[in-house]
Amino acid sequence: xxxxxxxxxxxxxxxxxxxxxxxxxxxxxxxxxxxxxxxxxxxxxxxxxxxxxxxxxxxxxxxxxx
Numbered sequence: 001x002x003x004x005x006x007x008x009x010x011x012x013x014x015x016x017x018x019x020x021x022x023x024x025x026x027x028x029x030x031x032x033x034x035x036x037x038x039x040x041x042x043x044x045x046x047x048x049x050x051x052x053x054x055x056x057x058x059x060x061x062x063x064x065x066x
Contacts, residue, residue, distance in 0.1 A: 015049045023063045024053060 018024045024032075032050045035042055042050070056062040 011046065012049075015053060018053055018062060019056070022056075022061065023065050024057060025065055029054075029057065029064055 014028065018028065032053060036047065036050055036054075053062060057064055
């Protein structure tokens, strides 16, 4: 049986904050990347949101800051 975590409000607000400010700290970037690469249970919605942020960083639409 697969356990699916519910979207945590703080996580959702973090994604919204990143997308609205168009800035992500290196620490936040590392956390998002680690969530995808580790075998943590993340919902499909979480995975899509994380991928959206990481793609925007790659495209230069979200700045990676210190």
